Amino acid sequence: MSYESEATANAAVDLTNCDREPIHLLGRVQSYGALVAVSSDWIVQHASENLEEILGTSHEQAMGRPLNELIVSDGFDRIRQNLRSVEGPNGTIRLFGVVLRATGRTFDLSVHQSGRHLILEFEPKGEQRGRDVMSEVYPQIAALRRDQSMTVLARDAARGLQAMCGFDSVMLYQFQPDHSGRVMAEVRKDGKSRYDGMMFPASDIPVQARSLYKRSLLRLIADVNDPGSPIRPGVNLDGSPLDLSLAVTRSVSPIHIEYLRNMGVEASMSVSIMKDGELWGLFACHHHSPRYIDYERRTAIEMYAHLFSYELTRHEDVRRKKAEADTSRLQTLLMGHMANGRELSESLLAVSEEIKNVIPHDGLVLFENEEFNATGSVPTEEQFTDVARRLDQAIGSATFVTDTLNTLHPPASEYAEVAAGLIAIPISKRPRDYLVLLRRQISETVNWAGDPTKPMSYGPNGARLTPRKSFEVWKETVSGRCAPWTVEERHAAELLRTVLLEIFLKVTDAANLERQRNQEQQQLLISELNHRVRNILNLMRGLLAQSRASARSLEEFTENLDGRIHALARAHDQLTAEHWEPASLKELIRCEFAAYANGKSKRVKVDGPDAMITPRAYTTLALVLHEMVTNSVKYGALCDESGSITLTLERDTGDGLLISWIERGGPPVQPPTRRGFGSMIIESSIPHELKGDARIAYKLTGVEAHFRLPPAAIARMGEVEAAPAPVQEAPKAPATRLSGQGLVLEDSLIVAMDAAAILEDFGASDVKITSSVEAALEWLETNRADFALLDVNLGDEQSVAVAERLRDMGTPFVLATGYGETDDLIAAYPPCVIVQKPFSDQSVEQAFAKAMNTAGK
Structure with a gap:
């Protein structure tokens, strides 16, 4: 042990004197x-x-x-x-x-x-032995028994160091959390045991001495009777002495010399044991006569201490791994119990013995949702509830460990014989739930090398912290304390906390978390729906305003607006069919030509690889293609019987997509005399919204347009097809004429009026509009419908009952929905034709043609 401290005669006698003494400035x-x-x-x-x-x-x-x-x-x-x-x-x-x-x-x-x-x-330099002293280090380290207890490892380490230094006794001394020290092992040449297992007070090695031990790892005092040699001059020009903190020959304070003499020691050597950057302990070497060891050998001894610190870490790692393996087995057991439907409390109590094998304890408490579940030696529910409240106030989310519960919660002194210390493992967020392992009080007799309560006395220099004259065993009986929780037990508790948190969150809190997730998902869907509806409304407003501004007649305005809305609807159908995932560009091209080419799609050729286009880019591209297709059908290559269109898709060197539109064989091209909304869509949509490129040329031989989509608009591209098939269109249904009275069941008045007008245009003499199932069924009690158009969703009800009544009456009907032909919808309704919203004159006409044809069979 090293107590390097010197107090002035007139200083106040308190323990901080030692901590302030300049033991590095002895001169x-x-x-x-x-x-x-x-x-x-x-x-x-x-x-x-x-x-x-x-x-x-x-x-x-x-x-x-x-x-x-x-x-x-x-x-x-x-x-x-x-x-x-x-x-x-x-x-x-x-x-x-x-x-x-x-x-x-x-x-x-x-x-x-x-x-x-x-x-x-x-x-x-002393006499050379003809052998490298460093070569002595590794055999001594190799001789350590690593697979044994800490006590055995410490004794082997002390024995190895004694073999290297030759001192009469070597002790391995470990610092405790309160800075006192315990002798873990003692090896003496006389075979006796003087200090083994004893405690030394923290005052024996004050703060500044511990700080020096961290900087200068080996300290030799070759002869306690050596007066030393002063350094001249004693101070610098500014009056400050030399700082000898790292000086290996630095002299020794008088108090430490007195301390060693009282122990009967004439030479000593202290070697620091560092672990994780902190001072873990010391090798304390004592000799009963002067003993000098040369600097090279001292360096080898210092290396030995370094290597021993690695062995300490390795020893702890082995213990930690064992704790991890034990905890893993415990987790398997616990999950097995809970898989059988048991509650967490029942499962934990069922494996309490297994927990005790990993972390020895006397009692276990699970405090969950203010419920007290316990086994073994535990306080009463009322007493523990007070402890839990104190834990809530005092600890964080990590595992809390104490050997003296009464220091955290003074009333615990009353039941120390039941629970004197604990490990508290939080297993939820606030209000916290806990798994608490408790240990009873142990009455322990601690052997001190002298009375730790009397570190000072009156010495030859007056009132000061004079070293003890006696190192006889001073016994202290300790109560109110449980057996200390080891490093491995603390590590196992932290692992158990992780396991329990996982189980608690996954099983115990599953319902709450599911509700929370559902609420969050609902809010997210509402926000997303609100966002999309607003975007759609803004888009519709823009289409309406721009189509009106560029149209030369009401008929042209209606036709243009209707076409653009349905182009967006077709693109939306493609995206929703893939659950709003990237969709096929070739399928979009096919849909546009199928809708407007009127049997001329066979004159359209598409070359190159397909590309999956991102949802945002897909709707933009749908409008551009719609304008190109309708312009070609009205004025370009598809307006007569001879023209053709070649669409070429290819990847460019920057991973973008090049789309080339070449028209040939149609009537001579006349450049537009004015730049309308359609031209704006073709030329500006891709550059503005997708940061791509667009250019169109009105050549006499035919319109040529070139577009480039940037890589951000493309999810992926396929390989070039060997023989690309021409785009085919769906066969157009023959013109349909309706007669008689119709029924429209739709909860949106504007949509209902539009549907009624379409049916009247097809020949209906009268159309009854209703907005609820009850109203529709009531009208059918006294009236007969010759045909009907039914919306699927009517607020908080569906039109299934009306559809079944119409089936029973033999009335053909068409379902209108924004969901498409889903399996659930087909299963819920009688066999019928389904038209996708938003519908058009053409789509309604085709749907009723099919419905009338089916009804006639």
């Missing part, structure tokens, strides 16, 4: 080495008084001289060439067997930066 070195501090230009500005004894040059002669005048050039060059390793706050270079004087004597050197000085320490 002396131990006699086994000498020290010089040089400026950036290698001028000696400080030197220890024993420089002449060590190096052969007095400190007075060295002061103010360049270092290269004190040592041979080979030695100086070797120092200078290795200075790059000094970079960084804790950078140190170690040089072994360096010749510094003409006598040929060799030295071990330590060089580091301290403020504006470069500090060099020289230790005369």
Whole structure:
């Protein structure tokens, strides 16, 4: 143990005195080495008084001289060439067997930066054994029994270090969370055990000493009776002493010397054990007579401690993996119970013994939805409810662990014999539910190396924190505390928390989450529907205004507007048939020609690979193709019996799609005398909405148009077809004439009036409009319909009952719907013809022609 601290005689006696003592500013070195501090230009500005004894040059002669005048050039060059390793706050270079004087004597050197000085320490090289001391490290590490307990690993490590250093005793000392220390293992040459298992108070190693142990990993005190050698001058020009934090020869504070003498120790060595960047513990080596170990061997010992820290990590990893495997088996068991329909509480209690095997405990509580379920040694429901409320206030979402529940919740002192410590595992969000594992109080006798409550006494220098005179065993009986939760148990608890959260969220909260998802989905659908309806209304308004502005007659306006609306409707049908996924460009071309070419589609040739077009681009392209097709049918290659159209689709070098429209053989082309809305759609829609390109040329030989869709508009492209088939159109139904009285069942008045007008245009003498199933059935009680057009959805009802009445009456009818011919719709209604909304004169005519034909059979 190391207690490097020195308090002033008049300082107030409290534990923070030790934590404030400048143990790195002692201004002396131990006699086994000498020290010089040089400026950036290698001028000696400080030197220890024993420089002449060590190096052969007095400190007075060295002061103010360049270092290269004190040592041979080979030695100086070797120092200078290795200075790059000094970079960084804790950078140190170690040089072994360096010749510094003409006598040929060799030295071990330590060089580091301290403020504006470069500090060099020289230790005369001892007798060479003819063997590389580093080679001793790996056999000792290899001898560690890694598959045994921590106690065995610690004892092996202490034994290996003793073999390397030769000290009378070596202890492995682990810091506790409160900074006290426990001796994990002790190996002594006399075979006795003096401190094994004992605790040392945190005051034995104050804060600044622990900080130095993290920076300087090995500390040798070769002789407690060595007065050391002062450094001259003692301070810099600004009055500050040299910072010797990283000095390997740094002298020892008087209090620590007294501490070691009280232990009967004349030489000591402390080697830091670092783990995860923090000070995990120390190897504490003691000798009953002076003992010096040269710098090279000390470096090998330091390497041994480094490698042991890796073994610690590996040891913990093995334990962690075991905990993970145990938890995985526990998860399988738990899921098996819940798969049989058991509640979470029932399932957890059923596997409580398995949980105890992974994380030993005395009692288990599941506190879920304010319900108390428990087994084993636990507080009452009322007592635990108070604990749960305190946990809500004090902990976060991670697992909470305590050995002393009364420190979190003082009333717990009353039932410490039932539950003194716990691991609380939150298994839901607020209000939290918990799985809590509890342990009973254990009455433990802790052996301290002296009374930890009396770290100070009156020494020769007055009231100060004087080291204990006695290290006799001081026994303390501890109560109100449970057996400590190990690192592996804490890790297993965290794994169990993950398992339970998964189960809780997937099973226990499934209904709530499903409701929430449904609500969110409904809101999303409403928002999306609202967005799309507004877009459609804006689009319809724009089509209406632009078609009106460019039309020369009411008939032309009606025809243009109707065609454009149905072009959008056909594109929408294609997209919805694929669940709003990308749709085929060739199918869109086929639909447009089928709708308007009137038997002339065989004169249309489509070459090149098909392309799947994104939904947004598809509707834009539908309007452009509609304008091109109708213009060709009215004025271009398809307006007579001789013209033809070749559509070529090809991928360009930028992964875009080129569409070439070439008309040949039609009447001579006359460029338009005015630029109407249709021309705007052809020339501007693709550039404006899709960031593509469009150009059209009115040549005498025929219209030529070229469009480019950017890669963003294309989901994917197919291979070139060997022999592309010409676009075919659906056969046009013969003209249909209706006679008699008709019925329209539609809850939208405007749509109903449009449908009635279409039927009257086809010959109906009268058309009755109704908006509900009840009204339609009531009218049919006293009237007979010769034909009927029924909407499927009428607000909160469907027209199935009216369709069945019409079937029974032998009346042909057509269903109008925006859903298309779905399997559910076909199954729900009597056999009938279905027309897609928005319908047109042509689609209604074709539907009734088919319905009348079917009824006549």
